[in-house]
Amino acid sequence: MSQTLADAAKQALLTVDPTEKAYLTIDLARQWREGIITDVGATDLPDRPARPAKPETLPPNKMPKRSKGGLKGRIGLLHALAHIELNAIDLAWDIAVRFPDENMPRDFHDAWVQVAADEAKHFLMLNKRLSELGATYGDLPAHDGLWQSSMETAYDLLARLAVVPMVFEARGLDATPPTVERLIANGDVESAEILKIIAAEEVAHVSAGRKYYEMMCDKRGLPYYTTWHALLRKHLRGPLKPPFNDEARYDAGMPPDYYQDYVLELPGEGDDD
Template identity: 40%
Template sequence: MENLFDAAESCLSACEIKEKLQLTEQTAQAWRDGLLSLESKNAPKPVDEPGHPDNPILVSPGDVPKRRMGTPAGLVALIHAIAHIEFNAINLAWDAVYRFRDLPQQFYSDWVQIAIEEAYHFQLLRQRLNELNSDYGELPAHNGLWDMARRTAFDPLVRMALVPRVLEARGLDVTPGIIERLRQAGDDRTIVVLEIILHDEVGHVAIGSHWFKYLCQQRELDSEQLFRELINQYFTGQVCGPFHYEARQKAGFSAAELSALEHLKETAARAEKPVL
């Protein structure tokens, strides 16, 4: 029987968009059908860069086109940026499956499901770009999400704390405001896509919260204290609001964690260096 880890590595390393999407669907179905085991003799290898197409060209965050929605070009830039996040999220999901071993079977089921949903989100956004006479890859993008994947590859606990609960959770905060501006502009088509994504991302962040707290419990660590420490270590001066409290609470954030984020927001404001 083939194993899930090798299949996840194939998804992760696929460069062409069509191939990555097809492998994602095939692997998820094989896992659901019980055709993939969790037994592998091969330890996970470092992945400096996951498979991705030649375009978009990857640049520093400051060189990414501005996302103003008042013009057709600005709308395309916004949707392209979100599509790039979702494409990276496919890779992040498969990397979590591939990299972190000896965890409960449900961990792998959760992240396989996330990979499928991120692929669906990407396809919705790409379709919207096509409707606007554009496509994914036509604009430059940055690689911030994968940079954090590299930095957290050594420990699933740190990965669960910082990728779903910080970087991906930022989407819970900013998407409602984007939807409202699109509503004012009368762009119902893009709103439908973003509402689907927002709904699903609450679940994705909740999965990150669950496994972060599970791993803390296994190691007899205080999850709230450790979350604060990790935020301070990795994101000092780089966290800003506003925070979508209702969505974050649904996604597993405690009152103490939200209070800690507020404190860090104030610190970031004083530092005048917010990037999240």
Template identity: 40%
Template sequence: MSTIDLGPLASFSHSRYTVILSNGKRLVLFRLPKIEPSKSPSLAPNETEDGWTYFAMEAECPHAGGPMADAHVDIEDSAYIASCPWHAYDFNVETGESSYGIKACTFPVIVSDGKVTLQIMHEKSLSLSRMDPVSEKVKFKHAPRSSASDAPVYLGDDATLCEWCCHILNTSNPEHKIELTTRLFSIFATREQTSSPMELGAGSVAPPDKPRRDEQTKVAPGAMPRAGRGGHLKSRIMMLHNLANIEQWAIDLAIDICVRFATFQTMAPEQSLSRELPRTFYYDWLKVANDEAKHFSLLRARLEELGSHFGALPVHHGLWDSALMTAHDLRARISVIALVHEARGLDVNPITIEKFRKAGDMDSVDTLDIIHNDEITHVTTGHRWLSWICEQEATDPVEIFRSNVKKYFWGAVKGPFNAEARLQAGMDARYYEDLGGADWKGEIIAGG
């Protein structure tokens, strides 16, 4: 048996966490309120004195691999039941039993001496590789709709993935864009495990040269007002507004990569070995788009909580300039957008979070922590798919990345680098040290 230290009890504040072990196994840890007062004078091993209980189970639904970290949790017969978001298979979080006759693996959690540990039977010498809080859900802005025109237009059941993507790119209302993006990911993920997956529609429709936008004051990236150091409210609002603008563009970038490169084929050494993109490529980037929609919604909500709103300040379109420069080549698009802009976000996010922490704005800190953890996985997605393409084409992903940055990224890739977060995403120092792009004197945009 392996006993794995998950950390001090005082550090647990979220309702669920993803746990990755040293052997690559993924679990989900639930932190849930006790359903009813215990009749025993002593606590159960997984209970705390302040009324919380801890449960751990496998992260993939045993039915079809759905993400149990996103499960809907209910109480039935004095027990917590987690239902898979894909097909609603239900599992008792303590026993793993399901009304469908299958069983999920569950693992004992022990709370003792101010720390939380996990027990894995029949495995020796396992350790914790990483544990992340599961992000909050999208914060929709559902005010009463004054007319049918206030609602987003959903496509029919026969609409293809590419038609959905173009529809989202041509949607200017950011609230509608959020709703459509989350709906598309839900539909695609759910149908992917059925006998009628969504048709891709590769090549049947062309994406717009530029996504539509509501009327806002637009300036060049270098002309954006300086946000300052976050010591006062106006400064923090400016920083959150800048980040919200980047996240809105990031939705479109993740959607655009699905439709713009739907006809992509690898250039293998032997033409007969060339491959189309697998369907998991589209799932991964729709997941990124879904995350970006969530990020925008969290930032927009936080702006409103602080007395402002998205659109109150100028915005820039700098991220889309990079998209235009790489619209001809998927390798270049991934290199510049995912592995430069988004990876740069990994470098600056901790600095930004610390500014909000020093200002005592812990609600914003929580939001920015969510975004930072998600963005590590987004860089991982970019690294994974650039590596996959290079594997098919018998090329070196580091060399392909660096050559594309030198051609299509404006400016040097400057530090300081968050080497730990970059390495978690698969990028070691060979990718980014001593790397300069095209000649450019403007701002380098971080995030996405």
């Protein structure tokens, strides 16, 4: 009896230790690529992935202010990014198998399994860098906001794609270049190089989100831009916040036509951080 992709995803989601989860993810992705796992299957998925006792998770508004400068600031930054990547591993597995009724094509599953493997690599790179700086993932508190807001879209693949890759991951594209510059200004070229590698790979994740979002729109006869805006209105607390990394977004197939109206539509309102 061979394992299905749904079983594999569930196994990864339920793995407690983050490093173990990352290595398991990379191995399961290999098994899918090599045809050792062939069927997508279906299973009941957990509402939340297994997490270790540390880091302590706090509500987003209870998170201590991160110091920006110095070694402490850099560790805080890398820790926060490692936490995002850990969540991203689980989110990719979840997208890959949560919506079997949509009968998505094989390349959809290939794409999200590859995203999971990329996120696993990103987590491992950041955690290695943390250890070089004398820290490790789990040392600092983290928040559950990303997982919680992602699960609000568990009811529909279209909503999930609209929000998780096309908003949250796209926001990562915007945030990274200034962070890279700040790290270089602080003399931390090693961390900056890691962030550059991650940023380059994240373009493909946003692109996959956009591609399958559009496929779903086509299937349902929905227009891309206004449907996206309606879903963002439902799931986000305010408009999208500039500045945007137009170039990286363009590379991901999300030209300004996608977001310019949603920024202008609700000028100056809200702050969804």
